[in-house]
Amino acid sequence: xxxxxxxxxxxxxxxxxxxxARRDKAQDIVVTHDLKLSVHVSMExxxxxxxxxxxxxxxxxxxxxxWCKAWAATHDNQVLLVRGSIDQRTVFxxxxxxxxxRFFRTARFLGSPHSNMxxxxxxxxxxxxxxxxxxxxxxxDLSAKLSRVADIVTLEKMPxxxxxxxxPLASLPAVRNxxxxxxxxxxxxxxxxxxxxxxxxxxxxxxxSEKRLEALGGYEHIVxxxxxxxxxxxxxxxxxxxxxxxxxxLPNVFQDSETQAFFHALAALGPGHGGEPLQLNAIRLKGxxxxxxxxxxxxxxxxxxxxxxxxxxxxxxxxxxxxxxxLFYLMIQKLNADGVKLFxxxxxxxxxxxxxCTMETIQRDIVLPLTLRGRLAAGTHHAVVRAKAAIKxxxxxxxxxxxxxxxxxxxGMQPSTESDGE
Numbered sequence: 001x002x003x004x005x006x007x008x009x010x011x012x013x014x015x016x017x018x019x020x021a022r023r024d025k026a027q028d029i030v031v032t033h034d035l036k037l038s039v040h041v042s043m044e045x046x047x048x049x050x051x052x053x054x055x056x057x058x059x060x061x062x063x064x065x066x067w068c069k070a071w072a073a074t075h076d077n078q079v080l081l082v083r084g085s086i087d088q089r090t091v092f093x094x095x096x097x098x099x100x101x102r103f104f105r106t107a108r109f110l111g112s113p114h115s116n117m118x119x120x121x122x123x124x125x126x127x128x129x130x131x132x133x134x135x136x137x138x139x140x141d142l143s144a145k146l147s148r149v150a151d152i153v154t155l156e157k158m159p160x161x162x163x164x165x166x167x168p169l170a171s172l173p174a175v176r177n178x179x180x181x182x183x184x185x186x187x188x189x190x191x192x193x194x195x196x197x198x199x200x201x202x203x204x205x206x207x208x209s210e211k212r213l214e215a216l217g218g219y220e221h222i223v224x225x226x227x228x229x230x231x232x233x234x235x236x237x238x239x240x241x242x243x244x245x246x247x248x249x250l251p252n253v254f255q256d257s258e259t260q261a262f263f264h265a266l267a268a269l270g271p272g273h274g275g276e277p278l279q280l281n282a283i284r285l286k287g288x289x290x291x292x293x294x295x296x297x298x299x300x301x302x303x304x305x306x307x308x309x310x311x312x313x314x315x316x317x318x319x320x321x322x323x324x325x326x327l328f329y330l331m332i333q334k335l336n337a338d339g340v341k342l343f344x345x346x347x348x349x350x351x352x353x354x355x356x357c358t359m360e361t362i363q364r365d366i367v368l369p370l371t372l373r374g375r376l377a378a379g380t381h382h383a384v385v386r387a388k389a390a391i392k393x394x395x396x397x398x399x400x401x402x403x404x405x406x407x408x409x410x411x412g413m414q415p416s417t418e419s420d421g422e
Contacts, residue, residue: 035091035134037141040081043069049083049090056124058165061302062115066277068095070265071111075258080107080146084134092122092168098150104373107150114259116181116307116346117363118157122168135171139368147370155366157181157347162361174364181347182357190336196358205322206329212321217287219294221330224280230267233280234260237296240312247315254310263298275302278309281331283323295323297331304341328356 040046043065050065061067072079075097082094096107109118142153157177160170187193194202213219224230238254245252254260266278276299283295294314300307313324332343345353347363369375 034086035137036085037138037145038083038085039145040083041079043072043079043081043095046081046083046090046093050093050095050121053090053093053121053123056122057163057303057305058119058124059121060115060117060119061275061277061300061305061307062111062118063093063095063109063121064275064277064302066269066272067266067300068110070269070277071262072097074261074265078149079110080150082142084138090123091126092120094120094155096153104151104376105149107146107153109155111262112154112156113253114262114309115157116309116344117159117162117361118155119159119162119167120155120169126168134168138169139172142368143370151369151371151373153366153368153370155368157363158366159361159363163342169366172366172368174366177347177363177365179347179349179363181361181363182345182349182353183359183361184332184343184345184357185359186332186336186340186343190333193332193336197356202329205325209321209323209326209329213283213285213318213323213326216285216289216318219283219285221327221334222282222284224267224282227268230278230280231264233282233293233296234263234267234298236293237280237298237310237312240296240314241310243315244312266300267298276300281327283327283330285318289317292317294318294321295327297324297327299331301340304339305344306335306340306342307344308346325352332356 043050047065053059054064078098080096080098082096083090084092095110097110099106099108109115109120112118146153155169157179158167158169158174159181160167160174184193184197187196191199210219222229224233238260241254242252254263263278267280269277271279279299279301281297281299282293285292285294292314294317295312297311298309300309308328311324311327313319335343345357
């Protein structure tokens with residue numbers, strides 16, 4: 001599409017909002033400021049403010065500068081960065097991209113198809129008392145500034161309550177996403193962590209897995225440390241996952257070249273800025289099958305929060321040893337010792353996640369129509385989300401739907417009810 005210079009867009013008449021300062025002992029101090037919104041297409045122009053704001057523990061790693069930069073560099077969508085400022089100070093950034101569909105033009109979070117949780121980027125001291133005013137201003141200004149290029153803004157997979165903080169946009173109309181995300185708090189010791197989820201049973205499964213792998217010659221838990229190791233493990237993950245999706249009769253969400261290039265770009269970054277965009281872990285066999293990798297997981301870390309982005313197993317060798325479960329056990333044990341406080345299994349309701357997790361985080365979708373066409377798109381979005389949620393609650397209906405998808409994509413294969421986070 002033709003690049004548009006959003007930086008020079010005129011700002012609508014400044015709207016007044018209330019910014020409540022911290023309470024003092026005598027009275028509430030109320031200060032009035034101008035909140036101004038501008039839309040930018042250059043990530044570099046906002047990088048300094050972006051990196052400063054993203055340090056907050058309330059900000060999803062999926063809105064981090066490096067994550068968004070890798071996505072933008074591997075996808076041919078127009079970047080739309082919504083900046084909110086007060087007295088020249090950046091107080092929030094919504095990193096969006098423009099996606100053109102058959103009927104609608106959608107502005108969504110950068111990388112949303114492969115994000116597990118989105119928050120936008122807000123200053124840590126952004127006052128939640130004033131958020132209703134922010135919400136009204138945001139709707140009006142986004143409509144004025146983006147309606148020429150987009151029909152709808154979708155802010156998907158947003159937790160309104162995250163790590164004890166209420167989201168600044170929680171007052172906006174929203175629909176519950178069909179999927180929740182699942183987390184395991186990591187406590188002072190690995191023993192204490194396991195005690196939350198039946199430690200005796202967990203250790204027994206671990207010993208069974210080890211015994212079965214020892215019969216094959218043993219194994220090792222590896223973490224890729226070089227560019228070549230990361231590249232090889234990531235390519236092998238794509239191969240293993242393609243086999244898995246085919247067997248389940250599910251569409252392969254990792255098959256397109258842009259998505260694979262994105263994850264390779266993340267992996268190449270390595271650790272830095274207080275975290276690591278993508279760390280590749282694996283179980284590698286010794287003995288008779290020396291060098292064979294039977295389980296892979298990709299982790300992203302920001303501060304004390306780790307998200308499992310994906311995982312795969314070798315379907316041909318040692319599947320009865322539950323290599324995926326073994327890898328989770330080893331990763332969580334290591335991360336617990338490294339000071340991580342929250343291990344996130346990501347979005348999607350699956351039995352293995354519930355077996356590990358004590359927390360379920362509800363996520364919501366904010367949908368803001370900008371045009372008449374966008375109102376139709378918003379209605380469609382809400383209807384689809386609610387239909388998916390209803391189907392997933394009905395196990396018989398969901399199993400039937402999965403069988404239909406299987407028959408359409410891979411005739412003759414056995415039906416499965418695994419969701420793979422859809």
